[in-house]
Amino acid sequence: MRRVVVVGASAAGLAAAETLRREGWDGTLTLVGDEPHAPYDRPPLSKQVLSGEWAAERLPLRPPADLDALDLDLRLGTAATALDLTHRTVALADGSCLPYDGLIIATGVRPRRLPGDGAAHVLRTLDDALALRERLRPGCRLVVVGAGFLGAEAAAVARGLGARVTLLEPAVVPLAHAVGTEVGRLLCRVHLDHGVELRTGVSVSGVTDGGVRLADGEVVEADEVLVAVGSLPNTEWLADSGLPVGDGVLCDQYCEAVSGSHLPRRAGGVYAAGDVARWHNPLFGTPMRIEHRTNAAEQGMAAARNLLAAPEARKPFAPVPYFWSDQYDMRIQAYGHLRGHDEVAVVEGDLSDRRFVAAYRTGERLAGVLAVGVPPRTVRAWRQAVAGGASWREAVGADGRATA
The missing domain is CATH 3.30.390.30 (FAD/NAD-linked reductase, C-terminal dimerisation domain)
Incomplete structure (x- = not known):
């Protein structure tokens, strides 16, 4: 094995690349990222960056010298477009084709969109956060669609900046499916106490020029709209590869991607990590896909170690998932x-x-x-x-x- 390709240059991809070098891999190591930025931290986007507390310069996960020390073939600003398992190559949007002996998929997720929301904000990348921060001013009318943790964090920051915030949520109690009804109601009360107009049990049909249109035809007026209605794993580039996907790249307990029926039982040296990976967690006995920073880094390390290990020496990835959220x-x-x-x-x-x-x-x-x-x-x-x-x-x- 002489070349390993890691597709995805965020927390999981960087952790995988660092682990490969730390574990002694001295061959060619290519790190592919669709954003032009070097790997950076995402959780502060909806907190410190959106509030203006942090400048963008604080976000890189490693200083340039540390990245240079990894001796990476770094391909930033270029998305992966196709995977050929038979010939073991990854095609990139710039027309190049990367052969690989080992592959780690860490392409993350992208925001879900709503009909007509082309002018609305989403919050996934550094550019997204900076664009929304530029528009938040005292008295600005911000409508946030979706009262999950991302939408709630953004609403809290916007209130701190003096914006008038309306938070729209289709569930009667936000996050009840995850945290329980009473805890969900407590989180609602916190927003109400800070002056957020929280409207639950409402369905959004789309975004208009002047705000957000509800299913009953009402338009909630807004100067700015943030759509925070969940995410989709970035697996489209794998559509013709034969690699099974279903709410993420399907993996076993070792984070190895499971191949399709017309291919060998295993994809052969293909692993996945981070938000895009749906793997079997043996600690809980169930498949899961986790969209949290800590899991991304831990899974990137686990995938890299298992990629290098002999089959009998691999270790199951069985973490206790962790997440945090800062609101007010x-x-x-x-x-x-x-x-x-x-x-x-x-x-x-x-x-x-x-x-x-x-x-x-x-x-x-x-x-x-x-x-x-x-x-x-x-x-x-x-x-x-x-x-x-x-x-x-x-x-x-x-x-x-x-x-x-």
Whole structure:
């Protein structure tokens, strides 16, 4: 094996490239990215960059000298357009074709769009964040479509900048499917307390020149519109490759991409990492695709190590997923797999104080925890229980303290 190609130059791709070098790979290492920027950190886009607290110069994940030390064949500003598994090549938008012996796919995700939203903002790239920041002024009417974590963070920042914010959400309780109804209601109250006009249970049919049109025909007027209605994995370039995709690149527990029925059982040295990878997490016994910064870096490292390892020496990627969200003066932290939970119990603190730990049950096990306003060491202790596969009874007791 003399050439490894990593497609995707963000957190997962960079972590994979660094790990390959750290593990002794001294062959040609190509890192492909569709943006013109060197790898940079994305979580600050909806927080410090949007608020103006950070300049763009603070975002690069590594200084130029560290990138130079990796001795990369760096292809920035050029997207991958096709993968040929038979001939083991990756085609790029500039017409070039890269042969590979090993391949790591880390192409991430892109924002979902709404009908007619060409003039609306999305928030995924540095350029997106800078464009929206330029438009946010005191008194500006901003409509945010989607009250998930990204939309909520942007709404919080915009309020801090003096904008008048309307937050539209189709669910009756935002994020209830992930964090539970009562925790979701608490997050709603925080926005209401800070002057956000929150409208739930409303459907958006499209974006107009003057704002957002709802399904009932009403137009919510806006100077600026941010669409934050989720994302789609960047897998279109794999459409004719024979590599199965379904809400991401389908992978096994080692992050190796599973090949199609007309190909050998494995794609042969093709791995995926980060937001685009849908892999089987043996810790929870289920496939998952995680769109969070910590997972991207960890999975990039795991994919790189398994790519270099002998088949019998590979290790399953079995993390406890982690994410955080900053909204106003409130930091939300969560460990585990919260989606699809069967029960939530507040096990420390109280929701009304906005200082609490909520535990999540799936089946008979502790599946995850979410904390607001508690010390990190408290949350880490609960993480260990999740990582250890603790049963609900072991972790919470027979009936918990309260059901949320």
